[in-house]
Amino acid sequence: MTCIPVKTDRKLGLAIDLDTCVGCHACVTSCKEWNTGAHSAPLTDLLPYDADPDGVFFNRVHTYEQDTPDGGRTVNFPRSCLHCEQPACVTVCPTGASYKRTSDGIVLVDQDKCIGCKLCSWACPYGAREFDVDVGVMKKCTLCVDRIYNENLPEEDRVPACVAACPTGARHFGDFGDPDSAISKLSAERGGVELMPELGYKPVNRYLPPRERKNHPVNTAAKPLEAVKAEGGFLGWVDRILSGKD
Amino acid sequence: MRPAFSVIFFTTASGAGYGLLFWLGLAALAGILPGGFWFGFVTMALAVGLISAGLLSSTAHLGRPERAWRAFSQWRSSWLSREGVASVLTYLPIAAFGVGWVFLGRTGGWVVAAGALMALGAVVTVCMTAMIYASLKPVREWHNPTTLPGYLLFAAMTGAVLLNGVLHLFGHGSQPMVLLALGTTILGWIMKRTIWRYNATHRDGPTLGDATGLGNAGKVRSSQWPHTEQNYLLKEMGYKIARKHSARLRIIAQALAFAAPIALLAVALIAPGWLSVVGCVLAALVQLAGMLVERWLFFAEATHTVTLYYGYADKEAAA
C-alpha cells in the first residue's frame, strides 16, 4: 500500500553542509557509479557523447550566488531525495511501486511494479525523481540501501556512496529519529534547515547553512566619485522639466 | 508542465464522454430520453468511444503500459488509482443502460436506475481526474480551489453541446436543449476567465530562497546549473512557452471553445430547420477543438517548484 507509515522506527537521512561543500560533484559521480549497478540499476545515459546528452542522476549539485549583509557569496547546493516523512510522491503512486519503509523511513521505488506514469515526479517539490526513458520506470535516491546494511563491506564503508566520496566531509549520514545521534546533534548545533516546510512534506534531510563570515577582508575598492552638483539656471530648469521632476 | 498530447487528449475526450453520459442519465431520470435505435446507438457509441479512446490514450504515455493493471490497486491513497477504479466501475451501469436503452428500446424501469448510476459514475470519475491535478502541491496553478469545479463544468459543457448536436442530427432538437448547451458554454467561459484571473492574482508561493533554505540571509540567484543540457526535470516540469505565444493561444482557445459555439448556438436558436442542425453540430466540433487548446494551456502554463532550483523566476516560469 502506498499509504505512509504513521511512524518509522528510524529516520535515516543526510545532513548537507553548505558551508563546506565546494561544488566538486564528487558525490554526483560516486552516486552514479554505485547506483548504476545497485538497487535501481541501471541509471541510463542517453546519447552521452552527442550534442544533447541526457541521463538519470539521483543527485545534482547547483551553484547559487547570494547577496548577504556581509557581501556576496557562492553557495554550492547538492539536491537529492530528502526522504520526507509525508511524501506525496508515495501517496500519489497508483501501483504501490513507491513506498516508504517502516523500519528506517527510506523512500524507494519497486522497479518491477512501476508503470512509469510519472505522477510521483510531479508530486515531489524537490525534483528528486527522474524518469528512466530507456527502462520506462521512475528512479530515485535509495540512500544506498544496498551499502548501509551491506555486511560484505568494511564497516566504515557502510554509508551512502555520496557521503563516502565527499572530499570535504560536507555530507553526513545518520538517524534523525534519535535526538542523541551525531547527526541530530550536528543539525541542532548548526541550525539545520528544512526545505520548503510550508508544503508539509516534512523532509528528513537537513541543510546546514553557510557560517557567517566573521573576518571581513580589507575593502580595497575605490571610493565613489563625488556626487555631481545639480545644474542650476535655465539649463537646469529645462533638465528638471524634461526628466519630469517638476 | 510539459503538455503531453496523450494526456491532453485523454482529459478532453473523456471529459466530453462523461459529460454526455451524465446528461443522458439525467434525461432518463427526468423521463425525457428519446427512443429510436439509431439515435441511441450513435450517442452511446460516441460517449463510450470518447471515454475509451481517452483511457487508452492515457496508457500510451506510460513507460510500461503492459503493467497498467497495477494502477487499480492503490485507491486508498492515490487519486490516479481511484480514477482508474471509478472509470472501470462506471462501465457497468454504462453497459446496462446501453443495452436497455439502445437494444431493448426501454426508457423506464431499471434503465432509469442504470442511467442514474451512470450519471453518478461520470461525475465521480471526472472528480477523480480533477483531484489528480488539484492535489499536487508543487504546482500552484493546479493546487487551488478552481481546478475541481473547472473540470466538472468543462465536462458538463462539452457533454451538453455534444448531446445537443447529436439530438439535432437525429431530428430530436429542441429549444431547451439548445439553451442548456448555450448556458453551460457561457458558464464555461466565465469559469475559464475566473481561473486565469485567479492564477494571475495568486502568485505567492515558495521562492528560490525558500527552496534552498538560504532565503533569510539575502537574495539568491542561480549561477550554474548542475548540468549543461536539458534533463528529465526540465523537459517534464520546466516546460516554457513564450508569453506572446500563450496570449495568442488563450485567444484561440476562447474563440473556439466559447465564442464560436455561443454564436453558432444562438443562430441555431432562431434559425429554422437545417441551418440550426448545422449550427449545433459545428458548435460541438469547434468546441472540442477549442478545449484541446485550453487543455494544452492548462499544462503549459502550470509551473512546478522544481524549476525554482534552476533559477526560473516565478514570472518567467509562468511566461
Ligand code: SF4
Ligand atoms: S524528496 Fe521528493 S522523492 Fe524524496 S521523499 Fe520527498 S517528495 Fe518523495
Ligand code: SF4
Ligand atoms: S511513475 Fe512509477 S513509482 Fe511513480 S507514481 Fe507512477 S507507478 Fe508509482
